[in-house]
Amino acid sequence: MKHRAVKRRNVVIGLGATAGAAAVGGxxxxxxxxxxTAGSKSKKASDSLVFDRDAYTELTTTVTAVDGSEKxxxxxxxxxxxxxxxxxxVEHQSLVVSVPVTIDGKAVDATDAPILxxxxxxxxxxxxxxxxxxxxxxAMEMGNTGAPGASASASPSTSASPSPSASAPGGTGPGGGxxxxxxxxxxxxxxxxxxxxVVEPGARxxxxxxxxxxYYGTAPAVIVDLKAAIRYLRANKGRxxxxxxxxxxxxxxxxxxxxxxxxxxxxxxxxxxxxxxxGAADASxxxxxSAEWCPITDLEHADGAYEYCWGTSATRSxxxxxxxxxxxxxxxxxxxxxxxxxKGINGFGPLTAANYDEYLVETYLQPAAAMYLKSLSDxxxxxxxxxxxxITWDGDKATFTWDGFVDHVGTRKKSTPAFDAFxxxxxxxxxxxxxxxxxxxxxxYSLRHEGSSSAxxxxxxxxxLNLMNPMYFIKKxxxxxxxxxxxxxxxxxxxxxxxxxxxxxxxxxxxGDDVDSLMYWDAGHGANNDPAAFLDWIADVSGHKK
Numbered sequence: 001m002k003h004r005a006v007k008r009r010n011v012v013i014g015l016g017a018t019a020g021a022a023a024v025g026g027x028x029x030x031x032x033x034x035x036x037t038a039g040s041k042s043k044k045a046s047d048s049l050v051f052d053r054d055a056y057t058e059l060t061t062t063v064t065a066v067d068g069s070e071k072x073x074x075x076x077x078x079x080x081x082x083x084x085x086x087x088x089x090v091e092h093q094s095l096v097v098s099v100p101v102t103i104d105g106k107a108v109d110a111t112d113a114p115i116l117x118x119x120x121x122x123x124x125x126x127x128x129x130x131x132x133x134x135x136x137x138x139a140m141e142m143g144n145t146g147a148p149g150a151s152a153s154a155s156p157s158t159s160a161s162p163s164p165s166a167s168a169p170g171g172t173g174p175g176g177g178x179x180x181x182x183x184x185x186x187x188x189x190x191x192x193x194x195x196x197x198v199v200e201p202g203a204r205x206x207x208x209x210x211x212x213x214x215y216y217g218t219a220p221a222v223i224v225d226l227k228a229a230i231r232y233l234r235a236n237k238g239r240x241x242x243x244x245x246x247x248x249x250x251x252x253x254x255x256x257x258x259x260x261x262x263x264x265x266x267x268x269x270x271x272x273x274x275x276x277x278x279g280a281a282d283a284s285x286x287x288x289x290s291a292e293w294c295p296i297t298d299l300e301h302a303d304g305a306y307e308y309c310w311g312t313s314a315t316r317s318x319x320x321x322x323x324x325x326x327x328x329x330x331x332x333x334x335x336x337x338x339x340x341x342x343k344g345i346n347g348f349g350p351l352t353a354a355n356y357d358e359y360l361v362e363t364y365l366q367p368a369a370a371m372y373l374k375s376l377s378d379x380x381x382x383x384x385x386x387x388x389x390x391i392t393w394d395g396d397k398a399t400f401t402w403d404g405f406v407d408h409v410g411t412r413k414k415s416t417p418a419f420d421a422f423x424x425x426x427x428x429x430x431x432x433x434x435x436x437x438x439x440x441x442x443x444x445y446s447l448r449h450e451g452s453s454s455a456x457x458x459x460x461x462x463x464x465l466n467l468m469n470p471m472y473f474i475k476k477x478x479x480x481x482x483x484x485x486x487x488x489x490x491x492x493x494x495x496x497x498x499x500x501x502x503x504x505x506x507x508x509x510x511x512g513d514d515v516d517s518l519m520y521w522d523a524g525h526g527a528n529n530d531p532a533a534f535l536d537w538i539a540d541v542s543g544h545k546k
Contacts, residue, residue, distance in 0.1 A: 049085055049281045051236035052078075058101070059134055063193040066185065066532035071193045074102040076241075080130045083201070083232035084225075085279025088216055089208065091130045093278075095201040095229050098135040098192050099241040108195050114542040115233065115242040116191040117199045117262075117287065119226060121255035124431045126205030126217055136188035138200040141207070185531040187250055194535045197242030201229040206430045218433045220274060220467040223261055227271055228280035230262065235281035246542040248289040249482075252526050253495070256292035257470070260487075260504060263290025264470035267480030271467065284480070289541050291486035291534065294525050295504065296496050299428055300443055300465050303417040304333030305497035308353065310412040313494070321416040325449075329417060332445065333499075340475075342506045345515070351506060357402035360498055364519045365405055368491055369398035372521035405491075413494040420446040432464060474507045484541040485515045486534060490523030514541065 056076040065071050080094035087093040100108045120127040120138035128139045188198045203225035208217035230247060237244040251259035265271070266286030275285070298305070311326040334353035342351045344359045351359055373381050373393060385393055390404030400408075415421075419428045420443040429439035440458060441447035442465060447455050466472040473481060485508050489501045498519065505517035516537060520529045528534075538544070 049083070049232055049235060049279075051081070051232075051239045053239050053241075055079075056097075056099075061134060061189075063189045065193050066190055066535060071104055073100055073193050075100045075135065075192060077134055080132065080202070081232075083229045083281075086277065088278070089204055092126050092128055092202045092204045092208070092217075093225055093228070094129055095199055095232070096129045096132050096135075096138070097240065098188070098198040098200075100192050100195055100197075103193060103195065110195060110197050110241050112243045112544070113195055113197050113241075114246040114248055114288075114538050114544050115197045115199055115244065116187065116250060116538070117201065117230065117233070117247050118187050118191070118250040119201055119203065119255045119258060121203060121205065121222060121251060121258055122253055123427050124206045124222060124254045125427075126208055127201065127203045127255075129200055129202040132200070135192050135198055136186045136200075138188070138202070141205065185528055187528075187531070187534075190531055191535065191538075196535075196538065199229070199233060199247075201226060203229075206427065206433065213436045215430075215433045215435070215438060219431050219464045220271070223258055223265075223468065224271060224274040224278060224280075226258055226262055227265075227285040228275055228278050230285040230287060231275070231281040231283045234285070235283035243542070243544075245288065246544070247287045248291060248538050248542070249287045250291040252293040252295075252528070254296050256295035257297035257468075259290050259292045260295050260297055260470040261468065261473075262287050263292075263482035263485065264473040265467075265478060265480075266482065268473060268478055270463075286480040287482055289484035289486070289538070290482040292488075292504075293528055294489045294493050294496065295487075295500065298469055298471050298500055298503065299419055299431075300469070301333070301336045302419045302496065302500060303443065303445070304329045304331075304336060305499040305503075306412075306414065306418040307416060308333045308356070308499055309406070309497045310409075310494055311416075313406060313410065313412040315415060316411045316413065321412075325416050328445065337499075337503075340503065340507070342503060343510055344502075344506055345509045345517070351502075356499060356502070360502060361400070361402050361405065364498065364502070364517075365491060365521075366398050366400070368519040368521040369400070370396065373398060409492055409494065411494070417443075417446055418496075422446055422450050431468075432461060434458075434460070470504065471507060474504075474511065477511055481513075483513050485513055485517070486537055487515065487517035488520065488528065488530075490520045490525065490527040492522055493525045493527075495525045 056078050058074065059077050060072060060074045063071050063073055076099045078097040080096055082090050082094050084093050099110050102108060120140045122140040126141040128141055129137070132138060188200055192198050204217035204221040206215070206218050209215055233240060233247060234244050249259040249262045267284055307326045307329040311330055314320055337351065337353050337356065343349055344351050344363060346363060348359055348363060369391060373384065376384060385391060388408060390400050390408060392399040419426055420441055421429060424439040424441065429441065432440045432442045434440065440461070441450070442457065442461050444457060447457060485505070487501055487505050489498060491498070501517065505515050509515045520527045523529060
């Protein structure tokens with residue numbers, strides 16, 4: 001991306017971002033001559049849910065492609081379009097569309113191109129496209145807001161990078177615009193430069209509060225909004241550019257969880273009442289393929305999975321978490337894992353708490369380490385192995401134990417419980433808030449730890465947990481689910497547990513879906529180390545010939 005800084009509504013667009021304050025990725029808007037618009041589409045609630053194919057602005061930008069080359073892309077850009085008939089918050093319930101016209105001067109016909117639907121949700125916070133003036137500018141918001149329509153305090157980044165989790169927002173990653181900081185690619189830009197149509201949706205999130213103190217973006221608002229946006233696209237088949245039967249959802253962290261949920265829950269009637277209330281289009285909300293990086297999901301079981309992997313690891317302050325609590329949660333994980341009755345991929349066999357560490361090492365961690373070591377120069381590899389003596393390297397395969405791996409990762413990021421905090425301080429507690437109640441417990445363990453041993457979860461919590469968990473729909477073999485899955489996580493990511501990714505992949509593999517899952521060695525939360533392979537994967541599974 002050529003370095004030209006452009007100011008738009010107090011949001012700086014340019015290169016040189018760092019993690020936690022990423023820029024858009026250096027978008028250089030070199031032309032804004034409209035070839036068919038008198039301005040952006042009106043966002044009044046009375047607007048029809050019909051895509052106005054002529055309401056675009058033509059822009060030209062320079063994108064650094066996945067091969068390192070610079071590509072000049074001219075594209076049509078539709079500013080924020082409200083995707084529901086009865087919006088609660090127009091500013092968040094809108095989407096933007098980018099369609100390539102020429103790439104390096106060569107005409108592009110995107111009529112039948114796959115549509116990358118890339119969300120910018122981080123930490124289950126709101127996502128906002130209202131200020132976007134070009135591709136890759138979806139904003140992940142980071143603070144509480146006032147009344148509907150008033151923007152939250154946005155992250156300094158207008159990249160679509162995910163937060164490390166709802167509990168600890170910030171950072172860069174692959175969801176939505178993808179985050180330019182730390183070398184992480186901006187998916188929206190590189191997909192556009194590859195000839196794909198790009199749709200970036202806004203959505204309500206957990207921090208939104210109206211003038212009466214009511215939280216109106218808590219569960220299931222964010223997934224309802226993303227489904228409504230998909231329905232808008234599907235309802236406009238033939239009007240909106242791109243193949244609406246080949247929508248590929250993408251996101252990272254909480255956005256990755258939501259991408260997985262979109263993929264797993266397609267056309268489920270469980271959301272119908274919420275979608276009807278929002279005034280969503282009468283169309284399918286199924287997506288063709290689903291891509292997720294470091295998904296923060298399966299929240300009601302995430303505390304146990306976290307302790308299974310990181311229970312004995314010290315926190316970053318050097319202290320150890322309460323081992324009684326950690327062991328309690330680890331025991332819960334063992335029971336849950338047994339109930340899933342999953343088998344590992346590649347013929348591993350039944351997955352249990354007794355062998356899951358072995359499964360992760362054999363199936364994901366050793367191959368990730370081997371791939372990393374092979375990518376190094378001879379001198380760099382020798383230096384790395386000298387520093388990391390827990391690895392045995394035979395020139396082709398890396399071998400080590402689970403305990404060696406855990407020691408290598410070192411510290412854990414979160415306390416315990418990691419997701420349903422005893423003091424209701426975790427972002428996930430806020431996600432399950434309701435009305436004027438900011439945060440609630442969503443597991444019996446945390447609820448009863450802080451109160452009566454006979455306390456019961458609020459009546460609506462079980463349904464909300466199902467609505468927010470892709471594992472629920474996978475277990476049901478939801479017929480409207482995606483059949484193609486791209487799943488990635490870094491091995492140094494202690495925002496969640498690698499078990500979460502392992503179970504997601506194994507459950508999908510077990511019901512016959514096409515699953516491409518791997519881990520990035522020594523990579524942290526939000527890493528996307530193989531964007532070129534991802535773009536090729538889209539072309540392959542969609543049958544699109546570039």
